[in-house]
Amino acid sequence: MIAYLVNLATLTTIFAVLATSLNILIGYGGIFSIAQAVFFGVGAYAAAQVALHVTPDLLVASAAGAGAAALLSICLALPALRVRDEYFVIASLGLQMLAVTVFTEATPITGGFGGLVGIPPASLLGLPLTDPNAMLAACLGFLVLVLVLTRVLMRGSFGRSLMAIRDNDTAAEALGKNVMVLKTLAVMLGCAYAGIGGALYSAQMQFINVESFTLDQSVLIMAMVIIGGTGTLIGPLVGTVLILLLPAALSFIPGIPPTEIGVVQQMIYGLVMTLLMIFRPGGLVTLRTRRQ
Amino acid sequence: MIGRRGLMIGATMASAIPALTYPDPAQAAASPYMLGTLFPMSGPNAEYGEIFTAGADMALAHVAADKMLRRPIVMKAVDSLATPQGGAIGMSRLVNVDRAIYVLVGFTGVSKAAAPIGMRAKSILVNGGGIGPDLAGLTPYFWNVIPLANKEVERLAPWAVAKGLKRIAAVYVDDPYGIGVVSSLKSSFSKAGGKVVAAYPISPTDQEFAAIAAKLRAVKPDAVYFASYGAQQSEIIKQLRNNGVTQQLLSPSSVDIPSVHALPQSKGLIYTAQSADWNSPDPVTRRFVQDWKAKYHKDPVPYNQNYYNAVLLFALLASALEKQGKPVNGENLRNQLLAQRSFPLVGGTGVFDDNGDISLPIVIKQFQAGGKVVKIA
Structure with a gap:
């Protein structure tokens, strides 16, 4: 049981990094992207290639993942930030669809639909992370780093400017803020985080393929952020825990026939999500803050 | 007093309780x-x-x-x-x-x-x-x-060539399964005296095959071999037939599912499968x-x-x-x-x-x- 919980906790930690990455865009920057799984995937593939051909060190792999995702994010940011709101959503949707095709077709790099198998177990500064507890500790360390950096940046001038743009970009521009640069930096930061999440994911799973980086995954990440509460440090973490652990908890319901198990679980899961959005439209953490 | 928030949290957590008590x-x-x-x-x-x-x-x-x-x-x-x-x-x-x-x-x-x-x-x-x-x-x-797909294709090729189905066009999902099948198809038909004259990859999520049907009509193969799975197979069969592809359809065993059985257009389709002689005397x-x-x-x-x-x-x-x-x-x-x-x-x-x-x-x-x-x- 403990090993299962550790595995679940590790995945939750990785997705918390990912949710935090999207929170930078949606919560602080007001940039509604539904292509976050693309940067998650770019980070995962870059890190997997580093692990397969250079070193399994998680720091090096994460740096490669973050760098690759941040670089690619410029491709999204520069042209797409000229549009906003629903038009940006459509632009990011286009990128998501394009990326899935590229992930499927670029077989020498991504392994195509079959993916990359045999990714070696990760190490950190020479210490092997073969023990699941060690891997969990390493992922928690990355999550803490991401959270601390986010808190520092969002409390500084960069974060305040970004939130000003989110609330009213015309007013912010009139006050001398460079909207394009700030938004581009926010996209790069958020995507670099997603790249780190991808690197951790490939190290944990030891297998990646395009099925983990589809539109469904992007929507799932967005649900984590929105259900947890956008624009808060803790909200996306709460959303991640809820969305990842609820289906796992539902799998323990006894007495369901094997052929009905999926349907029953999906119905309960969907019902809980719907109720949460009815009673917590602003997200779990945001509403609590407002009430207080 | 328990408020709406309390009830919501209670309802959510209740689903997690079995995880702790089971x-x-x-x-x-x-x-x-x-x-x-x-x-x-x-x-x-x-x-x-x-x-x-x-x-x-x-x-x-x-x-x-x-x-x-x-x-x-x-x-x-x-x-x-x-x-x-x-x-x-x-x-x-x-x-x-x-x-x-x-x-x-x-x-x-x-x-x-x-x-x-x-x-x-x-x-x-x-x-x-x-x-x-x-x-x-x-x-x-x-x-x-x-038995993996390559074994099925190796069995089919000599039989198909002997029946005059020598020029084969392939429609396959672009994944290791489909790629593996097409690779076996090319080598097996080549060995048996036939040829794969065209091969069209499709995405596992594709649902529209009218354009491929048009290409197949132009190529005029003796038979069309498709390698896919799930509900997509029914769409392929239906759309190829409805768009004028009249050639013999061939497939591996993935086609043997109830939704394809129930499809009128699947009549005549030939496929390979592991031996499953339901009339066998083997106990x-x-x-x-x-x-x-x-x-x-x-x-x-x-x-x-x-x-x-x-x-x-x-x-x-x-x-x-x-x-x-x-x-x-x-x-x-x-x-x-x-x-x-x-x-x-x-x-x-x-x-x-x-x-x-x-x-x-x-x-x-x-x-x-x-x-x-x-x-x-």
Whole structure:
């Protein structure tokens, strides 16, 4: 049981990094992207290639993942930030669809639909992370780093400017803020985080393929952020825990026939999500803050 | 007083309570052998999960009725969602919480994600659904009880050429399964004196094939071979026929699912499958078919057979280990498989190679009117 919980906790930690990455865009920057799984995937593939051909060190792999995702994010940011709101959503949707095709077709790099198998177990500064507890500790360390950096940046001038743009970009521009640069930096930061999440994911799973980086995954990440509460440090973490652990908890319901198990679980899961959005439209953490 | 927020949190947490209170099966009952299934039980691929589970369930009933083992078998089902992530979480749960020593699995992405976890836990994973050639030898603890796709194509090519189907156009999903099939198709038809004159890749999510039908009409092949899976196969058949492709359709065994049987346009389609002579006098096959027809009032499909065989294989291996006084665990099951190699299964004697991959005779079948299937070679 403990090993299962550790595995679940590790995945939750990785997705918390990912949710935090999207929170930078949606919560602080007001940039509604539904292509976050693309940067998650770019980070995962870059890190997997580093692990397969250079070193399994998680720091090096994460740096490669973050760098690759941040670089690619410029491709999204520069042209797409000229549009906003629903038009940006459509632009990011286009990128998501394009990326899935590229992930499927670029077989020498991504392994195509079959993916990359045999990714070696990760190490950190020479210490092997073969023990699941060690891997969990390493992922928690990355999550803490991401959270601390986010808190520092969002409390500084960069974060305040970004939130000003989110609330009213015309007013912010009139006050001398460079909207394009700030938004581009926010996209790069958020995507670099997603790249780190991808690197951790490939190290944990030891297998990646395009099925983990589809539109469904992007929507799932967005649900984590929105259900947890956008624009808060803790909200996306709460959303991640809820969305990842609820289906796992539902799998323990006894007495369901094997052929009905999926349907029953999906119905309960969907019902809980719907109720949460009815009673917590602003997200779990945001509403609590407002009430207080 | 409990407010709306309290009620919501209570309702949410209530679903998590079983996770804390449901006893660890290994502690609660040390005696049963824990087996697991990691099939898609929801979403568009749930049809496969039901088919796979039905075969395994019948084998469990037969093993229990025959008292083949000294301890009962408990089968735990987990929904893989047909995704690698779902497969990894599900496999982790099966081996770490339920202590499953033998897990049935079916989809390529799920299999590949679950295989490293099975390897670490030394739990056997048995595939009876995926036929991609890249599933061979995934890990020493990953076995296939279904002949992989390349074996099917090798059987089909000489027969098709002899029947005058020499110029073949292929439509295939662009994944390891489809790519593996087309690669085998090219080499096998070339050897047999035929030729693959065109090959059109499609995405696993494609649902529109009118453009491919137009290309096929222009190429004018003797036959069209398509390699896909799930509901997409019905769309391919329907749209090719509705768009004027009249040539003979050929396919591997993935086409043998109820939704294709029910499709009027599938009449005449020829496909390969592992030997499944439901009229065979072999007692294992006869019993399986008789009981299947009695329960479901129709013939079984090869997927039913495969997962029946997967559970029967476990029972045969565990029985042998019990007689030797050895503990039934993944490592001993693997050693026993490699020592014994051949087993009386549904469809005949199954022989396993060093990778744990089965060899079974391949037959050629054809859809008749009303979804009926006849063996033609």
